[in-house]
Amino acid sequence: MDNLNELLFSFKEHLQVRGCSPSTVDLYTGQARGFLQAVDAGDVRQVTKGHIEAYIEGLYRHKTDKGKSYTIGTICTKVRAIKRLFEYLEASNRVFIDPAESIREPQKDKSLPRHVLTRKEMEKILDQPNLALMTGIRDRAILEVFYSTGIRLRELCALTVFDADLQGGLLRVNKGKGQKDRVVPMGRHAVKAVREYIAKARPRLTKKNRKTRRLFVNRYGNPVTSQVVSLMIRTFARQARLKKRVTAHTFRHTFATDLVKNGADIVAVQRMLGHADLKSTQQYIRALGLDIKAVHAKTHPREKDKTARVTVKPQIERIKGRYERNAL
Numbered sequence: 001m002d003n004l005n006e007l008l009f010s011f012k013e014h015l016q017v018r019g020c021s022p023s024t025v026d027l028y029t030g031q032a033r034g035f036l037q038a039v040d041a042g043d044v045r046q047v048t049k050g051h052i053e054a055y056i057e058g059l060y061r062h063k064t065d066k067g068k069s070y071t072i073g074t075i076c077t078k079v080r081a082i083k084r085l086f087e088y089l090e091a092s093n094r095v096f097i098d099p100a101e102s103i104r105e106p107q108k109d110k111s112l113p114r115h116v117l118t119r120k121e122m123e124k125i126l127d128q129p130n131l132a133l134m135t136g137i138r139d140r141a142i143l144e145v146f147y148s149t150g151i152r153l154r155e156l157c158a159l160t161v162f163d164a165d166l167q168g169g170l171l172r173v174n175k176g177k178g179q180k181d182r183v184v185p186m187g188r189h190a191v192k193a194v195r196e197y198i199a200k201a202r203p204r205l206t207k208k209n210r211k212t213r214r215l216f217v218n219r220y221g222n223p224v225t226s227q228v229v230s231l232m233i234r235t236f237a238r239q240a241r242l243k244k245r246v247t248a249h250t251f252r253h254t255f256a257t258d259l260v261k262n263g264a265d266i267v268a269v270q271r272m273l274g275h276a277d278l279k280s281t282q283q284y285i286r287a288l289g290l291d292i293k294a295v296h297a298k299t300h301p302r303e304k305d306k307t308a309r310v311t312v313k314p315q316i317e318r319i320k321g322r323y324e325r326n327a328l
Contacts, residue, residue: 007044007094008033014088021154031081044089049099052082056103076105115244117254122147125246128236134201135219139232141190141197142216142224145171146248148190150255150273153226153248159215161198166191173274184272 008029015025036044038058039051059075070078086100117125126143130136145156155173163172164186171186186194194215206212209221216224230248237246244250252273259269 004033004036007089008036010092011085011088014092015084023154027077028081028084031078032085035078035082035085045095047086047095047099049102052100052103055082072106079103079105115246115250115253116257117242117244117246117250119258121240121242121244122254124240125233125236125242128239134204137193137197137201138205138216139236141193142229142232143236143251144190144193145186146251147255148187149184150252151184152252152274153229155274156216156248157214157224157226157229160213161202161215162213164194164198164215166195166198180274182271182274 011032012025012029015028020028035052035055036047038055039047056075056079059070059078062070064070083100083103083105086095086098089095090098126140126147129139129143131140142156145151149171151171151173158174159171160174163174165171166186169186169188169191171184173182173184202215202217205217205219206221209217212221212223214223216229218224218228226248233246233248233251237244256269256273259272260266
């Protein structure tokens, strides 16, 4: 039987072949290692459903160094990693029966987007970059792209100069979450900001690194990192004196919320966000407190047709008389 390191290495290769993102590969591999070390499994064939259930029970009792418990989301991730591990072990004939097959992830709370910016707050943060600086022109373009497209932080950092179709107002997102590609619309303000960045700022920022193809670069011509972009957003939010916690994902939440609030088709929003499951997108409907029944009554043609309502009114008296005759 493979030793622990060899087994985890092969599991890591399996996740990479499946197209998982590098962060997901590292996360699942690390969680799988933690589980196998916790149950002290010299041989994975000896791991039973009871071992897994006892491990999960311990996760609920676990306290960090700061005295905090694991969140349901963290526990779900650990359980998911165990399930993916044993699915792989069964498929590769390393175990005959998957002991985690009937294990279910804990039910996560249906959390709603907490930090969504108002239009006034969004305008404040968009006005923060100093357009007299090359990095300021870049930062304004980054903020406009975030708000106009709703893409993720990692997706923005991975954009290349070939992904922005400024003529058509489209942005191609390559290998987003789940390694899926998609094309999202880019509004005129974002197109204008990116065009100005490419024409004025990017050539000067890439003066020492002409070979780079990444769209957004730092002052040395290297691709911007997620840490730099995150710090930039926090700085602008503080300068704008916003009391809310603002991150790159706040722009994504605000983008989706604004679209839904203004009547966008939920399936179209799902495709723009790159959600695999429509349930992930529907959280924005719940966050807005939209009454689906009221919307149906207001918009469905059969509900708006007053004549139809009179026509389909049941004739209770006639039905009642029919039953009385039958009773005789």
